[in-house]
Amino acid sequence: MKRLNVAEMPEACPSCGFVPVGTIYYGEIEISDRFQEEVLSGRTIIGGPCGGTNLPKWACKNCGCEFMHDEDDEACIM
Numbered sequence: 001m002k003r004l005n006v007a008e009m010p011e012a013c014p015s016c017g018f019v020p021v022g023t024i025y026y027g028e029i030e031i032s033d034r035f036q037e038e039v040l041s042g043r044t045i046i047g048g049p050c051g052g053t054n055l056p057k058w059a060c061k062n063c064g065c066e067f068m069h070d071e072d073d074e075a076c077i078m
């Protein structure tokens with residue numbers, strides 16, 4: 001799976017151009033109708049049961065590309 005470092009949430013997927021880029025939610029999520037709609041549209045991505053550090057913050061539903069928030073001083077790999 002492709003992973004990119006980004007300074008902020010991309011408006012469209014830099015890899016395939018898909019809109020919208022989804023925000024990944026970790027942890028126990030209550031699946032409401034609204035949440036389900038957002039998952040279907042790609043605006044929300046379910047990330048898994050546990051959060052942590054070094055996890056992607058956003059992802060593209062279309063191509064599976066994941067985006068790390070580049071908020072550290074580490075080199076930006078684009």
Ligand SMILES: [Zn+2]
Pocket residue numbers: 013014015016017018060061062063064065
């Ligand atoms: Zn994509």
